[in-house]
Amino acid sequence: MNAITIVFSSVVIRACCFHYSKNVWKKAKQLDLTKDAITQRHVRLSALLPLLPRKFISEGWCYIMEDCPATDAIQTFNDYMVSQWLENESFVDIWCVHGERHRTTNAIESWHKKLNSAVSKVTPQNEVPGCHVQPGSHY
Numbered sequence: 001m002n003a004i005t006i007v008f009s010s011v012v013i014r015a016c017c018f019h020y021s022k023n024v025w026k027k028a029k030q031l032d033l034t035k036d037a038i039t040q041r042h043v044r045l046s047a048l049l050p051l052l053p054r055k056f057i058s059e060g061w062c063y064i065m066e067d068c069p070a071t072d073a074i075q076t077f078n079d080y081m082v083s084q085w086l087e088n089e090s091f092v093d094i095w096c097v098h099g100e101r102h103r104t105t106n107a108i109e110s111w112h113k114k115l116n117s118a119v120s121k122v123t124p125q126n127e128v129p130g131c132h133v134q135p136g137s138h139y
Helices: 002-007 017-030 037-047 054-066 072-086 089-095 106-120
Strands: none
Touching: 017 037, 017 072, 037 054, 037 072, 054 072, 054 089, 072 089
């Protein structure tokens, strides 16, 4: 992420709330935390952290930890949450989506899908303007 901010200094990097949540639940599933209602609640609250205002994320995590089941799997999950998502303050700024108009990357993914679809339909008779690849060139 550092390279893109060096090249494009005005770029704002944001993470996708959906993908954050997906990764949190994937880890919970690996640790077998999705079958019990109490551990599910713990994971569900952890997955909702990006929706809190940035200044309340640490407080939110403390609130989640107050009512935390005392199991080895939950401890492993909590360690994962801290090391992967909470420890690096600048990374928290990236995945916090409170107040953001777009909380997911759906709009970007849709745009890429349309672009890839248009590019895959390009034939020599229907080439993209400004894109000239010489026969035999190595790209």
